Amino acid sequence: MELMIYLVLSSIGFCLFRAIKGPTIPDRVIALDATSSLIVVLILILSLKYPVFADVAIIYALLGFTGTLAIAKYLEGKGLGE
Amino acid sequence: MIGTILMFLGAMVALIGSLGLLRFPDVYTRTHAQTVINVGGSCVMILGICIEGFPFLTVKAFLIAIFIIITSPLGSHAITRAAYRSGIMPRKVVEDELRFREKSKRKRR
Numbered sequence: 001m002e003l004m005i006y007l008v009l010s011s012i013g014f015c016l017f018r019a020i021k022g023p024t025i026p027d028r029v030i031a032l033d034a035t036s037s038l039i040v041v042l043i044l045i046l047s048l049k050y051p052v053f054a055d056v057a058i059i060y061a062l063l064g065f066t067g068t069l070a071i072a073k074y075l076e077g078k079g080l081g082e
Numbered sequence: 083m084i085g086t087i088l089m090f091l092g093a094m095v096a097l098i099g100s101l102g103l104l105r106f107p108d109v110y111t112r113t114h115a116q117t118v119i120n121v122g123g124s125c126v127m128i129l130g131i132c133i134e135g136f137p138f139l140t141v142k143a144f145l146i147a148i149f150i151i152i153t154s155p156l157g158s159h160a161i162t163r164a165a166y167r168s169g170i171m172p173r174k175v176v177e178d179e180l181r182f183r184e185k186s187k188r189k190r191r
Contacts, residue, residue, distance in 0.1 A: 014100035
């Protein structure tokens with residue numbers, strides 16, 4: 001399992017590099033969305049050993065998707081209700 | 083055994099997808115790499131975790147996999163549409179027909 005944790009951590013590092021460097025705002029949002037789905041996988045790998053963490057992974061997946069949609073609506077320039 | 087193989091496959095696909103996220107030139111092509119990470123990397127790894135932690139983790143991990151499969155196209159579509167509406171053009175674009183069509187639709191109102 002430690003090999004999987006290192007592989008996922010290295011791809012999280014690449015995604016965070018793009019999120020820091022990215023020239024426009026949608027670049028950063030796309031990189032952060034990929035990072036959040038990889039962090040869900042990381043929490044699930046940890047929950048193989050400590051089974052309490054599975055609920056944390058569910059909540060994190062929900063919140064990452066909601067944040068992406070909120071930033072997309074903000075970029076489009078409309079209100080949240082439309 | 084099958085779970086470990088699936089997890090290794092998903093980790094490799096996620097690594098390749100994050101390299102693509104680094105190397106692609108544009109927002110609209112980086113969306114492709116993000117989809118590879120979400121579906122090909124993350125969901126395959128979560129299915130591997132489903133098989134690995136059989137009695138107590140299977141239902142929750144499968145629920146998360148279904149949720150990611152449903153919401154990943156929604157998020158990438160919304161963010162690409164917002165990027166187009168806020169005026170980001172793809173690199174080396176020749177002709178933009180969608181902008182012309184939206185302008186004519188706006189005139190008709």
